[in-house]
Structures are given as structure tokens and as C-alpha cells.
Amino acid sequence: MRKIKLKDLLSSRSSARVLLAPMLVAGVLVQSAFAADVRIGTEGAYPPWNFVDDSGKLAGFEIDLGNAMCEKAGISCEFVQNEWDSIIPNLLAGNYDIIMAGMSITEERMQTIDFSSDYFPPDPSRYAAAADSDFDFGNLKGVKIGAQGATIQADYLEANFKDGNTLLTYETPDQSVADLMAGNIDILLADGEFLNPVVEGSAGKLALVGPGVEIGGGVGIGMRKDDKELQEKLSAALAALKADGTVDKLIKASFDKETNYANQ
Amino acid sequence: MEGLITSLSELTGTNLSYLFNGKHLAWYASVRFTILAAFFGAVLALLFGMLGASAKRSSFAPFRWFGSGYITMVRGVPDVLFFLFFPLAFEQFVEYLFSLNACTVAERASGKWPPCNAAQWYLSTSEYFVMACVSLGLVYGAFAANVIHGAMRAVPESQLEAARAYGFTKRQVYWHFQVRQMWIYALPGLSNVWMLLLKATALLSLLQIADIVQWAGKLGAANYFPAAGLVHGDWRWRYYIVLFLFYILLTFLSELFFRKLQKRASRGMALDQ
Numbered sequence: 376m377r378k379i380k381l382k383d384l385l386s387s388r389s390s391a392r393v394l395l396a397p398m399l400v401a402g403v404l405v406q407s408a409f410a411a412d413v414r415i416g417t418e419g420a421y422p423p424w425n426f427v428d429d430s431g432k433l434a435g436f437e438i439d440l441g442n443a444m445c446e447k448a449g450i451s452c453e454f455v456q457n458e459w460d461s462i463i464p465n466l467l468a469g470n471y472d473i474i475m476a477g478m479s480i481t482e483e484r485m486q487t488i489d490f491s492s493d494y495f496p497p498d499p500s501r502y503a504a505a506a507d508s509d510f511d512f513g514n515l516k517g518v519k520i521g522a523q524g525a526t527i528q529a530d531y532l533e534a535n536f537k538d539g540n541t542l543l544t545y546e547t548p549d550q551s552v553a554d555l556m557a558g559n560i561d562i563l564l565a566d567g568e569f570l571n572p573v574v575e576g577s578a579g580k581l582a583l584v585g586p587g588v589e590i591g592g593g594v595g596i597g598m599r600k601d602d603k604e605l606q607e608k609l610s611a612a613l614a615a616l617k618a619d620g621t622v623d624k625l626i627k628a629s630f631d632k633e634t635n636y637a638n639q
Numbered sequence: 640m641e642g643l644i645t646s647l648s649e650l651t652g653t654n655l656s657y658l659f660n661g662k663h664l665a666w667y668a669s670v671r672f673t674i675l676a677a678f679f680g681a682v683l684a685l686l687f688g689m690l691g692a693s694a695k696r697s698s699f700a701p702f703r704w705f706g707s708g709y710i711t712m713v714r715g716v717p718d719v720l721f722f723l724f725f726p727l728a729f730e731q732f733v734e735y736l737f738s739l740n741a742c743t744v745a746e747r748a749s750g751k752w753p754p755c756n757a758a759q760w761y762l763s764t765s766e767y768f769v770m771a772c773v774s775l776g777l778v779y780g781a782f783a784a785n786v787i788h789g790a791m792r793a794v795p796e797s798q799l800e801a802a803r804a805y806g807f808t809k810r811q812v813y814w815h816f817q818v819r820q821m822w823i824y825a826l827p828g829l830s831n832v833w834m835l836l837l838k839a840t841a842l843l844s845l846l847q848i849a850d851i852v853q854w855a856g857k858l859g860a861a862n863y864f865p866a867a868g869l870v871h872g873d874w875r876w877r878y879y880i881v882l883f884l885f886y887i888l889l890t891f892l893s894e895l896f897f898r899k900l901q902k903r904a905s906r907g908m909a910l911d912q
């Protein structure tokens with residue numbers, strides 16, 4: 376009997392090459408590679424920051440800002456979609472070079488990655504619940520509260536409402552909203568600017584309840600600590616876009632919110 | 640009545656354009672991942688199956704151990720686990736090989752992974768896709784090996800003896816009598832393995848491949864932001880029903896195909912099948 380081992384299968388003499396070649400071709404066909412200078416990781420499921428629009432392409436405030444920033448810096452950029460919970464590990468692993476995904480600047484995250492200056496001001500987190508509900512936020516007990524996992528909101532819930540309540544975290548923002556709509560949780564804590572359109576679009580079923588909570592800093596670009604050259608380049612481009620009013624204009628377009636980065 | 644018709648056509652009008660927007664077209668196009676992965680996975684599974692079965696029947700003991708080990712171990716590991724394990728392990732193995740040349744000794748001793756940026760192997764969809772096919776081939780090859788091994792033994796020994804008595808060489812007996820007749824016994828089992836493999840293509844999304852399952856989840860997710868498309872609640876169940884129907888259709892077509900194949904393999908055979 377002929378001796379065949381896995382090693383032979385991979386060697387060029389083997390007939391397996393006949394099989395592997397079309398597979399590689401098929402692999403290339405399913406997605407042609409495009410090499411950009413900088414790859415930007417984003418979640419693509421967090422409107423109005425970043426989302427997939429009707430045409431199937433990434434859109435949103437951060438997509439517009441990222442493209443403007445790369446144009447300013449004179450580099451070619453490409454957005455890559457990545458799940459939220461692995462977005463920092465995959466930045467460190469080099470799957471992309473920077474993160475623009477509505478990520479708040481926090482002390483905890485700054486231990487592993489660096490942030491640019493913020494391109495969106497600190498945004499109070501809000502609670503959303505069924506429109507007819509009423510909660511005493513000073514003394515919350517026996518309630519199911521949800522947030523997206525690995526977020527500042529999830530940490531806040533863990534620190535403040537752990538005793539006597541049930542905490543749930545979700546992989547994606549839309550799952551958390553779906554569970555709130557389905558009544559599986561009583562309250563959802565999330566960024567105010569994310570919840571506003573959700574509450575508006577819920578046809579009166581949901582309402583913002585309780586106080587706004589100041590948790591994280593503003594939203595900034597997440598970057599690898601050892602990527603100093605890229606950090607400087609992008610920080611300069613971002614500063615230029617702030618000064619010429621582009622950042623304010625883009626925030627106004629996506630959030631209908633007045634900011635004043637131009638005169639900082 | 641007229642108002643009903645206009646509102647209905649208006650409704651279907653918007654619905655139709657909704658079903659043909661770029662997001663949905665991308666969903667339909669992502670079927671190619673499922674089809675290609677099933678096809679290449681099956682070809683590899685058959686190859687690994689033949690190799691595994693031959694190894695298990697080999698007269699050379701280490702081959703036999705390798706064959707039995709492969710069949711027993713891979714069959715016992717959940718396919719989801721293997722799907723996650725194999726590409727990651729392979730990626731790290733390749734990065735390790737890279738790092739031997741690309742990184743300095745100090746960098747390799749630093750405990751960072753990968754030790755230096757030059758050893759970084761970036762995996763895009765194409766690489767993940769190839770590795771998904773190999774994973775499918777390895778997992779379902781073990782099942783196919785078991786089926787083929789059993790089928791080889793099911794071929795009546797008297798047939799092979801008769802062939803040898805007529806003076807056919809060892810190789811001829813193997814290919815023209817044992818393997819040729821083996822298919823009849825193997826096909827029902829192999830069609831079963833194919834069905835399992837087809838179902839396992841739904842795991843492609845685990846490797847961040849934007850396949851039909853991932854798109855269905857994304858399209859069905861509730862959307863309250865008008866700029867991101869039609870505002871709707873949680874529609875995932877609607878999209879998952881479409882996936883059900885899609886897989887049932889594939890099952891139906893596969894059954895048709897295997898019935899034809901069985902008929903073809905049985906032609907001219909003395910066996911009553």
C-alpha cells in the first residue's frame with residue numbers, strides 16, 4: 376500500500392495540489408484582497424456612529440469622519456467590521472490598525488490601548504424602559520437590567536446594581552434592544568445618543584426613564600501603544616478637522632447636536 | 640376596495656424594493672460561501688475518508704494506529720470545537736514558524752504573541768474560508784472513513800477470492816472489485832455524512848465569514864434608525880424561516896442526487912440492492 380501522510384498532501388508533488396489550487400482560487404474569488412495603508416476596525420451595528428446601510432455598506436458618523444481624517448492625512452483607509460467583544464484583542468493582534476467604534480475613553484481601556492483626543496464629547500448614558508413603567512433609581516431592587524457586554528455601562532451596572540437585581544449583558548446593541556422590547560429585561564442602560572433614535576422609532580413603546588448617568592469620557596480613536604508614528608499622523612489630521620469645523624459639521628449631520636470643537 | 644388595492648400595491652412595492660436592496664443582495668450572494676464550502680468540504684472529506692479507511696485497513700501497524708486514532712478522535716470532538724480550534728491552532732503554528740526567522744531571540748523570549756510584527760499572519764475571509772473547508776473535510780472525513788471502512792468489509796470475501804483465483808493482481812482486486820462494489824454499501828452512509836456536512840456549513844459565521852446565517856441575523860435584527868434602512872422590530876424569526884426553507888431545499892436536492900447515484904453504482908451488480 377502506498378504510504379500517504381498529511382505531509383505529502385501539502386507537498387507540491389502530491390496530487391492534492393490539484394485540489395488545493397482550485398480551493399485557493401475559490402478563496403480569492405469570494406473576496407479579493409485590497410491593501411490599504413490603514414485598516415479601521417468598527418462594529419457596524421451601532422447607529423448613528425457606525426452601521427450597515429441599505430446598500431450593504433458601512434455608513435455613519437465614524438465612517439464619514441474616518442474617511443475625512445485619512446484624506447487629510449493623505450493615507451488610504453479601509454473599514455473592517457469586527458464584533459464588539461473582540462474589538463480590542465483584534466486590534467492588538469493586528470487585524471486592523473485603529474478602532475473607531477463609538478468607544479469611550481476610559482482609564483481601564485487606556486491600560487491596554489492608547490486613545491486620540493475625543494472626537495465626540497462625553498455623552499450621558501440613559502436608561503430605557505417600557506413607556507408605562509416607573510422605577511425608583513435611588514433604591515432599585517428585583518429588576519432585570521441589561522447593557523451591551525464589555526461596555527462602560529456594563530461596568531457601571533456591575534458596580535452599582537449588582538445586589539438584589541439581575542444583570543444581563545448582550546453581544547450586540549440590537550440584541551439588547553430586542554430583549555427590552557420583548558420584555559425579557561425591565562431596563563436597558565446605553566449611550567444616550569444610541570437610545571434616542573431607538574425610543575423615537577419604538578412607536579411609543581419605550582421611553583427614557585430615570586437620570587442621565589455620566590460614565591466615560593468622550594469617544595476617541597483606539598490605537599496600539601507601540602504605533603507612535605501612526606498616532607501622531609492621525610492626531611494631527613484629527614486636530615486639523617476639529618479646527619476647520621468638519622467634526623462639528625459631521626456631528627450635526629449625524630446626531631443633530633451642537634458641539635464646539637472648532638474653538639477649543 | 641380601490642384604497643385597499645393601492646395600499647396593498649404600495650405595500651408590496653416597498654416590500655419588493657426592500658427585498659432587493661444592497662443588504663439583501665449581499666445576503667443572497669453570500670450563498671456562495673455555503674455552496675462552495677459544502678462542495679470543497681465534501682471533496683476533502685471523501686479524500687480524507689479514503690485515506691483514513693485505507694490506513695485503518697493497512698497491514699503496517701503504525702498506519703493502522705494513525706487511521707483508528709484519526710477516526711476515533713475527530714469523530715468524538717464536537718464539530719463546533721474543531722471548527723474553532725483548527726484554524727486558530729493552524730494560524731498560531733504558522734506564526735510560530737514565521738517567528739523563527741523573522742523575530743530576534745529576545746523578542747521570542749518576551750512571551751508576547753506574536754513575538755514581533757513581522758511574524759503576524761493576517762487572516763482575511765479567503766484564508767478563513769480555505770481553513771473552514773479543510774476543517775469540514777477533516778471532521779467529516781473521519782465519519783466518511785468509518786463508513787468506507789465498514790463498506791469495504793461488507794464486500795463479500797468470496798468475490799475477492801474468486802477475483803484472485805482468476806489471476807487478477809492485488810491492485811486490480813482492490814480497485815475493480817473491492818472499491819468498485821464498496822460504493823453500494825457506502826453510499827447510504829456517505830449521503831448521511833453529506834447531510835451532516837451541509838448542516839455544518841451554518842458554522843461558517845463562527846470564523847467571521849459573512850455567510851447566510853450571519854446576514855440573516857443582521858438583517859433580522861431590530862432597527863430603529865431610519866438612515867440604516869427600514870425601521871422594524873425583531874424580524875430574526877422571519878429570516879431564520881428562510882434559512883430553514885433553504886436548507887430543506889438543499890436536503891431535497893441532495894436526496895434526489897444520491898438516489899440517482901445509488902442507481903448508477905448498482906448497475907450491473909449481482910447484489911440485490
